[in-house]
Amino acid sequence: MLLHGFAATTQQLNAAVEMISAAAPFRHLKTPGGRPMSATMTSCGRCGWYSDSQGYRYERLDPANGRAWPAMPSTFAALAHGASMAAGFGPFEPDTCLINRYAPSAQMGAHRDADERDFSQPIVSVTLGTPATFLWYGAARRGSPVKIRLLPGDVLVWGGAARKGYHAVQKPEGGVRINLTFRKAL
Ligand SMILES: O=C(O)CCC(=O)C(=O)O
Ligand SMILES: [Mn+2]
16 A cells, blocks of 8 residues: 655654664675675664575674664654554554665665565555655566555555565666665564
């Protein structure tokens, strides 16, 4: 479900991203096969999504420095909970927020979010910065996807039967795009 403009406080959210990335800098993670991902990433919360030759997983400490990930700001948790409620998926208490930073040349190929333990919980995804087109494939990675243009402040929520749907993101429209992806991972 697309909640257009649901994140009204984008300035506050951008400031929180600055704080988090000062403590846990954005970095190019590598796929298990050794290819660097084009978007840079960091996380906040009780764990952070990570990828290297050992595979895709959640780490409780940032492997870059051995410290805990920055705490999830209460504004983030409230936004994710509110979006889940508004989208009809009920109360949502994410334990992590993956933050993706897309430079103008960065994109994300088709994949599904499958490294979490509890698939009864939705994914809440927030766009900040420059617009980009999100592609929803659904149950299979093939066929022509539904295209959804995401503007700053837009929140996309998927859960229930769609929780493991395949999706991708095209390059941002000329500037830097930031995406917050809230998950119940542990
Ligand atoms: O940037 C987005 O809109 C989606 C990011 C995403 O799918 C992911 O981090 O798994
Ligand atoms: Mn995803």
